[in-house]
Amino acid sequence: xxxxxxxxxxxxxxxxxxxxxxxxxxxxxxxxxxxxxxxxxxxxxxxxxxxxxxxxxxxxxxxxxxxxxxxxxxxxxxxxxxxxxxxxxxxxxxxxxxxxxxxxxxxxxxxxxxxxxxxxxxxxxxxxxxxxxxxxxxxxxxxxxxxxxxxxxxxxxxxxxxxxxxxxxxxxxxxxxxxxxxxxxxxxxxxxxxxxxxxxxxxxxxxxxxxxxxxxxxxxxxxxxxxxxxxxxxxxxxxxxxxxxxxxxxxxxxxxxxxxxxxxxxxxxxxxxxxxxxxxxxxxxxxxxxxxxxxxxxxxxxxxxxxxxxxxxxxxxxxxxxxxxxxxxxxxxxxxxxxxxxxxxxxxxxxxxxxxxxxxxxxxxxxxxxxxxxxxxxxxxxxxxxxxxxxxxxxxxxxxxxxxxxxxxxxxxxxxxxxxxxxxx
Ligand SMILES: *Cc1c(COP(=O)(O)O)cnc(C)c1O
Numbered sequence: 342x343x344x345x346x347x348x349x350x351x352x353x354x355x356x357x358x359x360x361x362x363x364x365x366x367x368x369x370x371x372x373x374x375x376x377x378x379x380x381x382x383x384x385x386x387x388x389x390x391x392x393x394x395x396x397x398x399x400x401x402x403x404x405x406x407x408x409x410x411x412x413x414x415x416x417x418x419x420x421x422x423x424x425x426x427x428x429x430x431x432x433x434x435x436x437x438x439x440x441x442x443x444x445x446x447x448x449x450x451x452x453x454x455x456x457x458x459x460x461x462x463x464x465x466x467x468x469x470x471x472x473x474x475x476x477x478x479x480x481x482x483x484x485x486x487x488x489x490x491x492x493x494x495x496x497x498x499x500x501x502x503x504x505x506x507x508x509x510x511x512x513x514x515x516x517x518x519x520x521x522x523x524x525x526x527x528x529x530x531x532x533x534x535x536x537x538x539x540x541x542x543x544x545x546x547x548x549x550x551x552x553x554x555x556x557x558x559x560x561x562x563x564x565x566x567x568x569x570x571x572x573x574x575x576x577x578x579x580x581x582x583x584x585x586x587x588x589x590x591x592x593x594x595x596x597x598x599x600x601x602x603x604x605x606x607x608x609x610x611x612x613x614x615x616x617x618x619x620x621x622x623x624x625x626x627x628x629x630x631x632x633x634x635x636x637x638x639x640x641x642x643x644x645x646x647x648x649x650x651x652x653x654x655x656x657x658x659x660x661x662x663x664x665x666x667x668x669x670x671x672x673x674x675x676x677x678x679x680x681x682x683x684x685x686x687x688x689x690x691x692x693x694x695x696x697x698x699x700x701x702x703x704x705x706x707x708x709x710x711x712x713x714x715x716x717x718x719x720x721x722x723x724x725x726x727x728x729x730x731x732x733x734x735x736x737x738x739x740x741x742x743x744x745x746x747x748x749x750x751x752x753x754x755x756x757x758x759x760x761x762x763x764x765x766x
Contacts, residue, residue, distance in 0.1 A: 403755055405708040407748045408580045409644050411636045419632035428628055431608070435631035440591075442638055447559065448566045449574075449593045451600040454631065455607060458555050458577030458590035460624040462488035464606045465573045465592050466523075467619075468599065469549045473520035478508045479716035479727070480735040481527040485553045486715045489525065497521070498716045498726040501735045505671040506530070506682075509734070510538035514546075516726070523549040528557040528567060529711075531583075531679040533672040536562065536570040543571075551575065554593070558584045559645065561674030568593040578630075583644065583679045584637060586630040647749035648678035654753055655681050655745060658760030664689025665763060680710065683763075684741040691766050693741050699766055705759055707746065712739040 419435065428434065436454055444452045455461035466475075466488060475489050479498040489496045499516045502509040508526040524543060526534045534552070543550045550571035554560075558576055560567045568574040578589030592603050602619075605611060610621030659665050666684040670676040685693040693709070700707055714735055716727035729736050745759060 400704065402704050402706055403746050403751075403759075404706045405710075405744055405746050406581050407750065408585050409637070409640065409749050411633075411640050415636045415639070416633060419636065420629075423628050423632065430625055430627045432604075432625070433628040433631070435628045435635060436626055439626075439631040439634045439638075442635065443591065446638060446641070447568060447593070448561075449568050451594045451597065453592045453594065453600050453603040453607065454626040455590040455592065455624045456626050456630075457579065457588050458553075458575050459484045459488060460607070460622055461575045461577075461590040461592050462551070462553060463491050464603060464622060464624055465551050465575050466492040466494065466525075467606055468592075468603050469523065469551065469572060471522040471549060473522050474518060475523045475525050476508075476513055476516050476521060477525040478527050478529070478735070479714040479721075479732050480506060480711050480738055481529060481553065481715060482555070482711065483715050483718060484555075485525065485527055486721060490720065494522075495520075496525075496715075496721065496724065496726070498721075498724070498732060498735075500732045501529075501738065502535070503734050503737075504669075505532050505534070506668065506734075506738050507532055507534045507671070508539070510535050510542060513539070513542050517542075517546050517548070521546070521548060523551060525551050525553060526571075527553040527555070528560065530668065530682055531556045531558075531560050531677045532668065532670065533557070533560060533562040533567045533674075534570075536567065540570065555579075555582065555590075556679045557677070558582065558679070559641065559675065559677045560672060562672040563674060565674075566593075567672065567674075569595075573599075578634065583648070583677050584634075584641060586626070586634040586637065589626055589630050589634065644749045645677060648747060649676075651747050651751050651753070651756060652676075652678040652681060654756045655747075655760065658756065659683065659763060662689075662764055678747060681745040681747040682710070682742050683745060684738065685743055686741060689766075693743055696763065696766055697743060700759070700762060703758070703762055705746065705755075705762070707743045709739075709742060710744045712742065714739045 440452045440454055471494055474495045474497045476497045476499050477486060478501055480501050486496045497516050499512045500509055501507055506529050528534055539550060552571045552574040554568055554574040555577035557567050574593040576591045578584055578586040580587055594600055606619055606621045607624030608621060610617045610619035612618045656667055659667055664686045668682050685696055715721055721727050
């Protein structure tokens with residue numbers, strides 16, 4: 342299924358239509374995108390403070406991502422306000438406003454901000470009073486499973502679906518035991534999980550569902566935010582993510598009672614001035630991070646449109662290269678172009694690691710997200726569910742994946758360079 346454009350502003354339209362229609366040959370498309378980018382940068386210097394060409398010489402290393410920052414002048418008045426009020430944290434005005442704005446923007450009932458997604462995951466598990474085993478994916482960032490170990494829960498790894506690279510619902514049911522209390526899936530790369538199947542399994546077996554939605558900011562599926570599925574969803578606003586507050590995260594939940602419990606958990610478990618009712622943590626987001634989030638949110642439409650243009654350019658350029666597979670968006674709604682993973686298959690002339698090294702020699706630094714599998718790390722590999730033979734799809738993906746650079750001000754000329762290198766390794 343094709344991803345619907347996010348925030349279809351006129352600017353996004355002019356950036357996207359040629360590649361999206363697939364009418365032009367690769368080079369022409371890339372050239373066109375380059376021109377469109379240049380025009381956007383000319384006409385909207387206040388939106389993107391630094392033209393990519395000023396900061397990305399051919400010799401500069403290109404990393405898998407480069408955090409988006411709004412113009413400093415937009416942030417400055419909010420900083421002054423913090424200096425004036427001396428309200429630095431503990432649910433200050435920027436924190437409150439960002440929670441409200443995000444719940445509006447994302448289309449979700451409740452948002453509880455956190456200092457990062459890892460703390461948020463640990464508090465989410467606590468808020469649902471889980472025990473015993475939790476079924477999860479081995480194909481993710483290690484924080485997903487670490488949150489389980491920190492909570493005294495046992496991860497049970499289940500293989501992933503070969504198309505979406507998300508937890509395979511058909512395998513979840515077989516892994517359920519009397520000790521299972523929840524499922525912790527990941528919307529990997531912002532690809533929606535099979536949320537309906539997972540909801541069905543959870544309902545049949547009385548399990549909770551927590552989505553690690555660290556990659557899924559702004560993703561929509563079948564007419565609503567993908568974050569509205571499961572009992573809780575956890576977002577990350579880390580510097581490397583689509584929407585960043587330097588460090589940050591959030592739990593999305595359905596009702597005020599749950600948000601109230603989460604708010605107490607992230608504040609040491611304080612009920613009021615003198616009573617502590619839970620073993621909480623310090624998971625609070627500071628006013629500095631929240632203020633930045635408010636300014637970042639003004640630019641999210643542009644950020645996503647630019648990511649979409651890069652995504653379209655890669656797809657166009659890589660089409661037809663034998664042995665290279667791009668992941669199609671699995672959702673029925675808006676994607677967020679958070680990552681650009683390719684799978685380097687056996688038909689490609691060289692192996693994934695050889696391509697990785699070749700690109701690095703050219704100053705391009707892709708990342709092997711997610712290699713190794715979580716289940717291959719020392720603290721997990723002795724678990725019965727960690728056997729690689731039982732996780733063949735995840736093992737294949739970990740051995741073949743390469744995430745190519747994608748970020749809002751990535752120069753399309755560099756995309757063209759990367760495509761050429763992959764075409765002629
Ligand atoms: C980034 C990430 C996290 C951790 O987020 P932090 O905000 O850095 O703690 C958790 N899970 C996944 C899948 C991630 O990619």
